[in-house]
Amino acid sequence: MVSEVTAAGDAAVKAVLGEERFATVQNxxxxxxxxxxxxxxxxKNLxxxxxxxxxxxxxxxxxxxxxxRQFLFRRIHVDRPKSVVAAEAVRQFRPEAEIISHHGNVKDAEFGLEFIAKFDVVVNALDNxxxxxxxxxxxxxxEKPxxxxxxxxxxxxxxxxxxxxxxxxxxxxxxxxxxxxxxxIRSTPEKPVHCLTWAKNLFDLCFGPEDESNLLADLAADMRKFQAQESVDGEDAGKRIFAHLFEEDIRKQAELEDLWSDQRPPPGPLSYEEALKKNECPTDADKDKLETQKVPSVAGDAKGFVASVAKMYGERRDLIGQSSFSKDDPIAMDFVHCAANLRMQNYRIPRLSRWDAQSIAGSIIPAVASTNAIVAGLEVVQLLHVLQSLGKPMKESRARTVWVRFxxxxxxxxxxxxxxxxxxxxxxxxGSRTARVALRSLEDCKIAALAKGCIQGQLGAHKPALYANGSCIFDPEYPEPGPEAEEEGLHPDWSLAQWGLSSGSLLQVEDEGQGWSINLAIREEPDLDEQPFPGGFKVEAGAGAGEEAAKDLAEKKRKAEADAQEASAAKKAALDANTVALDD
Ligand SMILES: Nc1ncnc2c1ncn2[C@@H]1O[C@H](COP(=O)(O)OP(=O)(O)OP(=O)(O)O)[C@@H](O)[C@H]1O
Ligand SMILES: [Zn+2]
Incomplete structure (x- = not known):
């Protein structure tokens, strides 16, 4: 016996969808x-x-x-898991619905292929x-829609x-x-966003791990000077960084005459003492705004900057060298807002409120509840089309991509x-250039064994290098563990699990012997039989992917050579024609 609310709701939906589609929905x-x-x-819609x-x-x-905008949640739910509270809330609409909630990251191993295999359809509502x-x-x-x-x-x-x-x-x-x-970013900012990008890089440079790709990496030695002493006084460090960046560096920058013109005047240096004198009152337009929506005085920015550095050396001292900028971290955001505003002052760019700085620094476009509601509604409509097309080509169904544009x-x-x-x-x-391999255990399978037994042995590579997320995790030049391999950051004896790979991970294979590359999707299959698969792996698809790639490559080379020959013949003909003309 279903509850009254479910019975009434079901009857209404059945009238719209018809018996058969409604049964599909329920099952x-x-x-x-x-x-x-x-x-x-x-x-809620589902x-x-x-x-x-x-x-x-x-x-x-x-x-x-x-x-x-997340209307299943109330103030009393703050700090509770979203999945759990959302499930509780929608159960009230349909008490018979069986909703299981998981508080976890979908990338965790427990949500791997076996977990996904239980469902008919997966519906995303993600933000990254x-x-x-x-x-x-x-x-x-x-193979799930x-x-x-x-x-x-x-x-x-x-x-x-x-x-x-x-x-x-x-x-x-x-x-x-x-x-x-x-x-x-480095020398000629024109907009607030340029100064905010500079300030975010500065935060990572001062408080994050060493990173050569940081746009301000050339300042790393200077910044380290302020941090070198054992017991750095945060306020003192803040004032010294201030003097270095907003006064001395800017003075040097202003002397580079080639950079400046009437249209682009040189920046103006600012000392800490001078900044403290610029204590202008908020404008009339700012009077009724929230504190975070007002543009602070230059003095406020200067004090805020030094205070944020002091806080990093106070409550965050242990995290110095490991931090990275996040718009949601109040100290990091204070640092970036004040530093960017001081640079804007140097370059005569109108400064920002903390609110505006946070929106730009975090690239935030406010979420709109009605857009979310429309999108979630469209997802259900498309889901109904998908369920009707199971077992048939999707192209024959009514499923579509739908854009919401306003x-x-x-x-x-x-x-x-x-x-x-x-x-x-x-x-x-x-794409077709993807081989799929099932492995008995990612814990037991060593990366070198995968390269040799599977990729060389079965996919036909000569000298395979393996990459995951853009980093090399196996190089055929270092097939054995040892100090040289280690120096290159390679560990041929590490298991796939030690390399952080999980069921569903995707690798890139580059055959340095033959010059081709393919993708390799791996999945864990603990029940893989010992008998037919003593190596602990089974190539499930794309056994010929390597060969195909090699063939394609040979064909491309042949075509390039033919094109080059043709071009050279044409050039020769043109030269000959010229010669004849001259002879004439
Ligand atoms: N890897 C992941 N595993 C599980 N859930 C995730 C993962 N990445 C994001 N999410 C969830 O997806 C949801 C996306 O919702 P939404 O875009 O409304 O983001 P939000 O974090 O709630 O809002 P905002 O970012 O605007 O503060 C979030 O609840 C987030 O926790
Ligand atoms: Zn694709």
């Missing part, structure tokens, strides 16, 4: 990843549509700042690329991913963050559907 098992802005709306087998994973706890990439790869490996969604301000998107049938999340490169020219670009349509694209054959992740 489907879903995994929802993320219980934030989109996730809360989605879970139970109200009649889904009753749902598991939800989220790594976070509820913050006060979530309450304005890394987690999305991970779930994409898991769903491809487990994935609904992917996202929103930024008034823009949103929902799409459907199914292995071999549609583009995967990584078939197209994602736009990367805007990069500013080095000299703009202000609407054309014909007053906020929702813009477009058909699903076919997979990109060159995709790094789902």
């Amino acid at each position: 489907s098992k879903l995994l929802v990843v993320g219980a934030g802005g989109i996730g809360c709306e989605l879970l 139970v109200l549509t009649g889904f009753r087998n749902i598991e939800v994973v989220d790594l976070d706890t509820i913050d006060v700042s979530n309450l304005n 690329l890394e987690a999305r990439r991970h779930v994409n790869r898991l769903c491809l490996a487990a 994935l609904l992917e969604a996202g929103s930024t301000g008034h823009l949103g998107q929902v799409t459907v991913i199914r292995k071999g049938d549609t583009e995967c999340f990584e078939c197209q490169a994602k736009p990367s963050q805007k990069v500013y020219p080095y000299c703009t 202000p609407e670009p054309s014909r007053k349509k906020i929702l813009q559907p477009s058909s699903l694209h076919s997979p990109n054959p060159d995709c790094f992740v789902c």
Whole structure:
């Protein structure tokens, strides 16, 4: 006997979907990843549509700042796991729904392929690329359809991913963050964002691990001078860093005459004492604003800067050398806001309130509750199409990618559907150049054994190098452990688990012998039989991937040689023609 509320709700949905589709809905098992802005709306929609087998994973706890748009949460829930509270809340809408919550990171090993294999469809409600990439790869490996969604301000998107049938999340490169020219950041900032980028790099330089790619790496030795003593006095260090960066360095910079003109006047140095005198009152326009929305005085910025350095040397002393900037860390944000404002003062750029500085430094576009609600609604519509198309080509279904665009670009349509694209054959992740290998144990399998037994032995590589997340984890020049390998950061005797690989990880194989490269997806299969697979691995797909890649490469070379020959023949002909003309 179902409760009254469920019976009434079910009857209404059945009337819309029809008996058969409603039965599919009731029997489907879903995994929802993320219980934030989109996730809360989605879970509510799912139970109200009649889904009753749902598991939800989220790594976070509820913050006060979530309450304005994550409507399943109330003030009393602050600090409790989002997944648990969201499940409790939607159970009240449909008491019979079986909702299992997991407070954890979807990238953890417990949510690997075996876990994913239990579900009919995975529905994402995530907010970061890394987690999305991970779930994409898991769903491809487990051959489960994935609904992917996202929103930024008034823009949103929902799409459907199914292995071999549609583009995967990584078939197209994602736009990367805007990069500013080095000299703009280092010497000629023109906008607040240039000064904030400089200040974020400064924070990492002063308090983070050594990093040669830091834009201010050339200042590392100078900054270390202020930190070298055993018992650094934070306030003193703050004032000395101030004098170095906002006064002395700026004075030197202003002397580089070639950089400056009437349109771009040189920056003005600022001493700490001078800064303290600039104690201007807030403007009338600022009067009714929150403290964080007012632009501080230059004196406020100077004191704030020194105080933030002093706090790092006080309460955070143990973390110096290991910290990195986060917009949500109040001390780091104070440091970056004040440092950026002081640099803006040097360069005559209007300074910012802490609020504005935090939005720019954290690249924050405010989340809009209505966009999340629309996106979550579209996800359910697409999910119904996907469930109807199970076992059939997705292209024949009504599933679409749908964009939410506001202000609407054309014909007053906020929702813009477009058909699903076919997979990109060159995709790094789902493309045909991907071999798949099952391994009995990632703990037991050594990286050198994988390279030799599997990649050389079965995929046909001559001298394979292996890469994970862009770093080399096996180099054929160092096949044995030893001091030389260690010096290169290589450990041929480390297991795949020691290299941080998990079921569903993706590696890149480069055959240095033959010059080709392929992808390698690994998964753990503890029950892999000893008898047919004594090496502890089984090539499941793409055994010929290496050969194919070698063939492609040979074909490319042959074509390049033919093109070069043709070009040289054409050049010779042109020369001959010229000679004849001259002879004539
Ligand atoms: N790797 C992950 N595993 C599990 N859950 C994740 C993972 N990465 C992100 N999430 C969850 O996805 C949800 C995304 O929701 P949302 O975009 O609303 O973010 P938020 O953190 O709640 O809000 P904001 O970032 O604006 O403060 C969050 O609840 C977050 O905890
Ligand atoms: Zn792909």
